[in-house]
Amino acid sequence: QVQLVESGGGLVQAGDSLRLSCAASGLTFGRYSMAWFRQAPGKEREFVAAISRFAVTTYYADSVKGRVTISRDNAKNTVYLQMNSLKPEDTADYYCAAGLATPIRRFSPGDMDYWGKGTLVTVSS
Numbered sequence: 402q403v404q405l406v407e408s409g410g411g412l413v414q415a416g417d418s419l420r421l422s423c424a425a426s427g428l429t430f431g432r433y434s435m436a437w438f439r440q441a442p443g444k445e446r447e448f449v450a451a452i453s454r455f456a457v458t459t460y461y462a463d464s465v466k467g468r469v470t471i472s473r474d475n476a477k478n479t480v481y482l483q484m485n486s487l488k489p490e491d492t493a494d495y496y497c498a499a500g501l502a503t504p505i506r507r508f509s510p511g512d513m514d515y516w517g518k519g520t521l522v523t524v525s526s
Contacts, residue, residue: 403427403515405497410520413487417524421482423497423517431455434505435473435480436513439493439522446496450482451505460505465491487524494519 409421421437436451450471451460459471465484473480480497498513 403499405499405515405517407495407497407517407520410495410522412523412525415488415524415526417487418483418485419487419522421484421495421497421520421522423480423482425478425480425497425499428499428515430478430499431475433499433501433514434503434508435471436498436500436505436508437471437480437482438496438498438508438510438513439491440496440519441490441493444493446510448507448509449495451508452480453503453505458505460507462507484522487522489524489526492522492524494521 404426407423437449438446440446452471456473468486470483496519497517499515500513502512
């Protein structure tokens, strides 16, 4: 059974940083592209960042480029999202996802095969 479990969300102030983690189990982690999506209340789920199987390539949404870094540790079956200079508009549930689709790009939710349950990030002004 595949499980993706996010952690690291919380309530922070504008300008602060957070690092989200996603621990994967039940799959051959190194076979999968990994991505982070987010969904704010009343909005559709949107792509944030993606990383290729061996971390050679990354891709970011324009809205977070320069403030966010995605990384992965295949030995630990974990993918990370380092978020800096957080803004109130970054407030959302953040979801980790795994997919066999390549090459990495601005993935759509339908491109991904497995999802975590999300971790809430709230940024106060």
